[in-house]
Structure formats: structure tokens, C-alpha cells
Amino acid sequence: MTSSPPSRPRFLDASFLGPYGENDTLLEKLVVEFLRDHVYWRRNFHPEDPPAISTAAAQHPDYLAFEARMRRALHQLSAALKKSVPFHSPRYIGHMASDLLLPGLAAQILTLPYNPNNVTEDAAPVTVELEVKVxxxxxxxxxxxxxxxxxxxxxxxxxxxxxxxxxxxxxxxxALKAFPVALRAAGVPDLALPEDDWSAFNLSPQDAIALVDAWQQWLAQATPAERRHWQARVHGERIEHRGISAFFAAHSELKVPKVLAPVTAHYSWSKGMKLLGLGRAQLEQLPEKGMRIDVEAMDAVLHRCQKERQPVLLAVAVMGTTEYGTIDPIDAVVAARDRYAARGLGFSVHVDAAWGGYLATLFRNPDGSMRTREEVAAEFRQFPSPAVYSAIAALGHTDSVTVDPHKLGYLPYGAGAFICRDHRAITLLAEEADYVFHDTASQEYLRRYRNLGQFIPEGSKSGAAVAGVYVTHSVLPLDHAHFGRLPAQTLRAAEAFHARTQRVAEALRGVAHVTVPFPPDSNLVCIAINPCGNHRVAAANAFLRRLHDELRIDPTRPVQDKQFFGSVTTLRPDALGDLETRRILTELDLDPASLREEDGDRLLILRHTLMNPYLLDEENGISYIDLYCDYLEHQIRSLLASHA
Structure with a gap:
């Protein structure tokens, strides 16, 4: 623990366009330099080809009229965009967006004129390889x-x-869970297959991958005719071919598997269950303690599934919930996977780290090894708690992870990412399986994925986004000494914000109850507020809505009218549990009965995403955290006075 936090790393000052556009010359030089470079590339592709557009064309009335229309449309767009959300500003602490890293922004702009389509290397020979490297x-x-x-x-x-x-x-x-069942149904000889469908459907992920690998090796040794025969037989038995209903009708011993996810999980899990045909009813939400998975409750659910012979497809843990930034006990979920696999109930573990994934850079040395908790904690007041450290240390033992470079990676939308621990499983997603790969050399690895469209959900997709992510990671390697210094800056801001909020609570004593419901696991801090003398949740929510009206985008007003921008979320008893619900309502002097009777069974709270690296501006001696907290205190007093 340090008494005074380190000053902002100076390389960060070259990393962004800046709140004031300070690096406009740098970005302009980069864009002009590489636009000219692109033009030179066009002119030298086949220099013997003459220009198709003559210089005289620029004086033709039709040319001039088109240019005028284009300029007018672009000016109109530029004017309209001035109503956009000012994500770049330290005054914006609302949703999960901030200024963009210059390496990624410049790389994306540089790549756009080449227009690579990352569905296949035939349309993107450079950026497909970059995507695999990302x-x-x-x-x-x-x-x-x-x-x-x-x-x-x-x-x-x-x-x-x-x-x-x-x-x-x-x-x-x-695909991985059902594939061993398909091998059994096809009657593939000479493979060590599980003795029954239940066992086949409940292999651990690593055992199932080993079986996929054994199948690939078996095919490699077969004659071409045998290979075609057995590939067709296994394909005909796979769940991807037969469909959900036919597959489970053919294997009546098996039930459609459940997905276990915390109640704070993103709504994409519900949508995904519907899209795959598994059904929303098969998504079971796990209870929580302190907005983190309740490990004992999870174990009880798994024990029940084992007893009822109810398969489990996936257990989801969240690394940085969208609402609160809290981090689930990933280590406990991984341990449960291994424990129940030994008991014959196999399932995968996925971590939804769309928000918090890049926090892992703080825990990595440049050689890829894990830093100790003491090494990480030396730069902060409280981060990371022992629970957070253990959770992030367990990431490498999970089966797959979601990360969003367009969130804490500070890159343009849309750039999410899916990563799985063992690439051999991905062959099960291939739309066509014309080749058997058994060479693990790096060139073979890259060549395997040259037609990315076979493996990914999308078809056509921009290679420019890939270039932005790859260049950013190359300029700022994903370890604590490089990229990690950026989230470190924002975590220190979050700790300062948390401490400053406590002073706001003290200053408003007797005026309003102010509390942080959960100590922050990441750079996202929530505040709950209730005017003194009020005991009804509906009235507290109405007050917070009025307060949020001063913090949200209003399309009818210039953005400059707003001093700060924040967002809201809700606390729900079904997510909190009775004990945590009562604790928070007691801190706010609210009647628990009014929550269930009046306002949709939830409590509104302010949500602050503290990812701008200039919230603590040492250069000018400005703390936007202090300015915001002063503003918040003033708004609370003003609103209460106006409604007295």
C-alpha cells in the first residue's frame, strides 16, 4: 500500500487524442501519412495502367455538383454528431466508454480504405492472420x-x-458436450469411447477434447474411402446435423442441458439460449452474495443436477458485471467443475469478462507469468482483494472467455472477442471439414484458420477492427508494465472516488443517506441515495430519477449544458438476497416492505464508470472526481430544497 499514488505515466499522454484534442497534430500526421501511403500503393499496383479519372473531370459541372452534395451531406453529419455523447471527456462517467487509444484508432483508419473482409484470407490475406494473432x-x-x-x-x-x-x-x-455421444452412435471402431450416453455426455471438457483429438488422429490414419465413410456417419449423428429435438429423442436417457449463470449475468445469455434452441427455461440463475456468485448455492444446484441426472452444459462466471463491476469467484467455479467432473457430471466454465477482461493485464509479467498479490497491491489502497486476486489467477484454468476490446481496451466499436483454452475443440464448429489437421507447428496453426468464416458466427466482417486491436496490443503489450498502466490509473481513480463518496455521505448527514452498496472490485462504483425522512422506495426512486435527469444525455439540449454525465442501474432483491437487501435498505433508512409493494421490486442507484485516465489531472491540478462529488452534493441539496 502506498501513501501517495504514482503520477500518470507520461506515455499515456501520447496514447489518446485527449480531452481537449491536444494530440490533434499527431493524429493528423498519422492519418495524412498513411492515406498518402495508401494512394502510393494504388498507383504502384500496376503503374502501366493509366488513370481512369482524368484531371479535367474535376472541372466538369456534374463532378462539381456531386462534390458539393457530398460536402453538404458531410457537413450536416458533422454538425449532427456534435450532439453525440462526449465519451472523451473526464466529465463523462456514465456507461462503459471513454476516449480511444490512438494506435487502434489510427490503425483502423489506415486499414479502412483497403476494406479487408475477414471471412477468409482470400478477401483479407493480412488481417485474417492478424485476427488469429490477436x-x-x-x-x-x-x-x-x-x-x-x-x-x-x-x-x-x-x-x-x-x-x-x-x-x-x-x-x-x-458441440463439445454432444460430440462423444455422436461417436458412440456412429459406432466408430478402435476408439476408447465411454460406456454409455450419460458418461459420454458428461466428459470433462479436456477429456472431450482429447477424444476429438483421438478422432482426428484416427481419421488421419484411415484410407480416403474410410475417412469419407466415417466422417459422413459421425456427421449424421451430430447434434448440429440432427437438431436439438431429434438428438435428444434418439438419446432418451439424456435431458437438454442447463446453463448456470449468476442473476447479474448479461441478458445475452437468455438470448443465446433461445437462438440455439435450448430454451430460456434451461437457463438457471444462481443466487448471489454481495453481487457475486453464492458458492454454496451453486454447489447445491450442481448436487441437485447430479442427483436428478440433469446435465449441465456451461457454468458462467462474470468478471466485472455490467451493473456493478463485481467479480465472481472464478476459482470456486473452476474447482466445482473439476470436483463434479470426478463425480460424473461434466460441464464447461465460461467467464464473461466483456467488461473486466483487460484488468488481467495488471496481473501479468512481460514473460506471461502471474504477479503476486503483494506486487499488484503495492500500487493501490485496496485493490485487489484476496478474492479478486484468486478469481483472476484462475482465468487460465477456465474453458473459454469473452473480452471486449471496445470497453476496457479503449478501441472503437464493435470489437468483442471470444477465446477458448484449447483450439482443438474449435474444429467442431467448422462448417466444412475437408481436411484433417494433425501438425501443431505454428504455420499449420495459422493455416488452419485461414477461412475464419467456417468457425465464427459471422460471415463478412471488417478487418479494420482487427488491425486496430492488433496494433494496440503491439504498441501496448498486455502486461502490467505496458497496457496495465492504463487500467491501473483508472483503478486509482475509482479508489479515490470511493473515498470521496464517503466524504459526500458525511457532508449530507441529516440531508440524505448516501452509501456505496458494494466496495468496488474494478473501476466501476455505484452510489445509493435516499432523502432523510423518506422511508418509501418509490419516493427514493423518484428522487434518483430527477437527479439522473441532470446527468443523462438530453437530445433536445446541447451537451455543453451538462456539467457531468452518469448512468443508473437497479438493485433487485432476487439478485441481492434477503440479507444484503435488508443491509442496504437499512443503511438508506428505507422500509423493506415498500420495496416489494411499490416500485417494480427494485431500487434505483447511480452507476459510475471510471475509465477515463484523466479523471485525476495532475497537469492542471484538477480532480474531476472532486468536481463531480461537489456537483452531486449541490444537486442533491438543490433538488431537495426545490421539492420541500
């Missing part, structure tokens, strides 16, 4: 093996966002 970069950050020379090397790819990455996790877990 997956390896993220794998190393998470603690997965990222050495293509190793058979169990990880694999990752980009998506439009965390939602699609979560769908990919469901697809892969289902």
Missing part, C-alpha cells in the same frame, strides 16, 4: 497457452461485441 495475444493475457507449437494452444477471434462472443461460447460448449 486471439493469441488475448490468450496470453488470460493465462492460456498462446504457443502454437503446443497441441493445447488457445484460439480466439474477434466478434461484433460480447453478446456474439457469449453465443460462440454456447455453440462450442454444446
Amino acid at each position: 486471439g493469441l495475444q488475448l490468450a496470453g493475457m488470460l493465462g492460456y497457452s498462446n504457443d502454437p507449437q503446443r497441441p493445447g494452444c488457445a484460439f480466439g477471434h474477434l466478434t461484433s461485441g460480447g453478446t456474439l462472443a457469449n453465443y460462440q461460447a454456447l455453440r462450442l460448449a454444446l
Whole structure:
């Protein structure tokens, strides 16, 4: 623990355009330099080809009229965009967005004119390879093996966002779980297959991957005719071919598997269950303690599933909930997976780290090894708690992870990512399986995924987003000495915000009850507020809505009219549990009975995402955290006075 936090690393000052546009010259130089470079590339592609557009064309009336229309439309767009959310400003502490890292922004702008389509290397020979390398970069950050020379090397790819990455996790877990059953049904000889469908459906993820690998090796030794025969037989038995209803009708001993996810999990899990045809009813929400998975309750659910012979497809843990930034006990979920696999109930573990994934950079040395908790904690007041450290240390033992570079990676939308621990499972997602791969050399690894569209949910997708992520990770490697210094800056801001909120609570004593419901696990802090003398949840929510009206975007008013921007979320008893609900309502002097009677069974709270690296501006001696807290205190007093 340090008495005075380190000053902002100076390299960060070259990393962003800046709240005031301070690095406009740098960005302009980069854009102009590489736009000219692109033009030179066009002119030198086949220099013997003459220009198709003559210089005289620029004087033609039609040309001039088109240019005028284009300029007018662009000016109108530029004017309209001035109403956009000012994510770049330290005054914006609302949703999960901030300023953009210049390496990624410039790389994306640079790549756009080339217009690569990452569905296949035929349309994107450069950026497809970069996308596979981005997956390896993220794998190393998470603690997965990222050495293509190793058979169990990880694999990752980009998506439009965390939602699609979560769908990919469901697809892969289902394909891996059902494949051993298909092998049994096809009657493949000479493989050590489980003795019955239940055992086949409940292999551990690693045992199932080993069976996929054994199948691939078996095919490699078969004659071409045998290979075609057995591939067709196994394909005909797979769940992807037969469909959910036919597969489970053919294997009546088995039930449609459940997915276990915390009640704070993102709604994409509900959508994913519907899209895959598993059904929303098969998504079972796990109770929580302190907005983190209740480990004992999870164990009780797993014990019940084992007793009832109810298969489990996936257990989801969240690393940075969307609402509160809390981190689930990933280590306990991994331990439960291993414990129940030994008892014959196999399932995968996926971590939805769309928000918090890049926090893992703080825990990585440049050589990929894990830092000790003491080394990490030396830079902060409280971060990381022992529970948070243990959770992040367990990431490398999970089966797959979702990460969003367009959140804490500070990159343009849409850039999500899906990463799985062992790339050998991905072969089950291939739309066509024309080749058998059994060489683990790095070039073979890269060549395997040259047609990415076979493996990923999307078809056409931009290679420019890939270039932005790859260049950013190259300029700022994903370890504590490089990229990690950025989230470190924002975590210190979150700790300062938490401490300053306590002073606001003291200053408003007798005026309003102010509390932070949960100590922050990450750089996201929530505040609950209730005017003194009020005991009804509905009235507290109405007051918070009026307060949030001063903090939200209003399309009818210039954004400059707003001093600060924040967001809201809710606390729900079904997520909190009775004990935590009563604790928070007691701190706010609210009647628990009024929560259930009046306002949709939830309590509104302010939510602050503290990811701007300039919240503590040492250069100008400004703390936007102090300014915001002063503003918040003033608004609370003013609103109460106006409604007295």
C-alpha cells in the first residue's frame, strides 16, 4: 500500500487524442501519412495502367455538383454528431466508454480504405492472420497457452461485441458436450469411447477434447474411402446435423442441458439460449452474495443436477458485471467443475469478462507469468482483494472467455472477442471439414484458420477492427508494465472516488443517506441515495430519477449544458438476497416492505464508470472526481430544497 499514488505515466499522454484534442497534430500526421501511403500503393499496383479519372473531370459541372452534395451531406453529419455523447471527456462517467487509444484508432483508419473482409484470407490475406494473432495475444493475457507449437494452444477471434462472443461460447460448449455421444452412435471402431450416453455426455471438457483429438488422429490414419465413410456417419449423428429435438429423442436417457449463470449475468445469455434452441427455461440463475456468485448455492444446484441426472452444459462466471463491476469467484467455479467432473457430471466454465477482461493485464509479467498479490497491491489502497486476486489467477484454468476490446481496451466499436483454452475443440464448429489437421507447428496453426468464416458466427466482417486491436496490443503489450498502466490509473481513480463518496455521505448527514452498496472490485462504483425522512422506495426512486435527469444525455439540449454525465442501474432483491437487501435498505433508512409493494421490486442507484485516465489531472491540478462529488452534493441539496 502506498501513501501517495504514482503520477500518470507520461506515455499515456501520447496514447489518446485527449480531452481537449491536444494530440490533434499527431493524429493528423498519422492519418495524412498513411492515406498518402495508401494512394502510393494504388498507383504502384500496376503503374502501366493509366488513370481512369482524368484531371479535367474535376472541372466538369456534374463532378462539381456531386462534390458539393457530398460536402453538404458531410457537413450536416458533422454538425449532427456534435450532439453525440462526449465519451472523451473526464466529465463523462456514465456507461462503459471513454476516449480511444490512438494506435487502434489510427490503425483502423489506415486499414479502412483497403476494406479487408475477414471471412477468409482470400478477401483479407493480412488481417485474417492478424485476427488469429490477436486471439493469441488475448490468450496470453488470460493465462492460456498462446504457443502454437503446443497441441493445447488457445484460439480466439474477434466478434461484433460480447453478446456474439457469449453465443460462440454456447455453440462450442454444446458441440463439445454432444460430440462423444455422436461417436458412440456412429459406432466408430478402435476408439476408447465411454460406456454409455450419460458418461459420454458428461466428459470433462479436456477429456472431450482429447477424444476429438483421438478422432482426428484416427481419421488421419484411415484410407480416403474410410475417412469419407466415417466422417459422413459421425456427421449424421451430430447434434448440429440432427437438431436439438431429434438428438435428444434418439438419446432418451439424456435431458437438454442447463446453463448456470449468476442473476447479474448479461441478458445475452437468455438470448443465446433461445437462438440455439435450448430454451430460456434451461437457463438457471444462481443466487448471489454481495453481487457475486453464492458458492454454496451453486454447489447445491450442481448436487441437485447430479442427483436428478440433469446435465449441465456451461457454468458462467462474470468478471466485472455490467451493473456493478463485481467479480465472481472464478476459482470456486473452476474447482466445482473439476470436483463434479470426478463425480460424473461434466460441464464447461465460461467467464464473461466483456467488461473486466483487460484488468488481467495488471496481473501479468512481460514473460506471461502471474504477479503476486503483494506486487499488484503495492500500487493501490485496496485493490485487489484476496478474492479478486484468486478469481483472476484462475482465468487460465477456465474453458473459454469473452473480452471486449471496445470497453476496457479503449478501441472503437464493435470489437468483442471470444477465446477458448484449447483450439482443438474449435474444429467442431467448422462448417466444412475437408481436411484433417494433425501438425501443431505454428504455420499449420495459422493455416488452419485461414477461412475464419467456417468457425465464427459471422460471415463478412471488417478487418479494420482487427488491425486496430492488433496494433494496440503491439504498441501496448498486455502486461502490467505496458497496457496495465492504463487500467491501473483508472483503478486509482475509482479508489479515490470511493473515498470521496464517503466524504459526500458525511457532508449530507441529516440531508440524505448516501452509501456505496458494494466496495468496488474494478473501476466501476455505484452510489445509493435516499432523502432523510423518506422511508418509501418509490419516493427514493423518484428522487434518483430527477437527479439522473441532470446527468443523462438530453437530445433536445446541447451537451455543453451538462456539467457531468452518469448512468443508473437497479438493485433487485432476487439478485441481492434477503440479507444484503435488508443491509442496504437499512443503511438508506428505507422500509423493506415498500420495496416489494411499490416500485417494480427494485431500487434505483447511480452507476459510475471510471475509465477515463484523466479523471485525476495532475497537469492542471484538477480532480474531476472532486468536481463531480461537489456537483452531486449541490444537486442533491438543490433538488431537495426545490421539492420541500
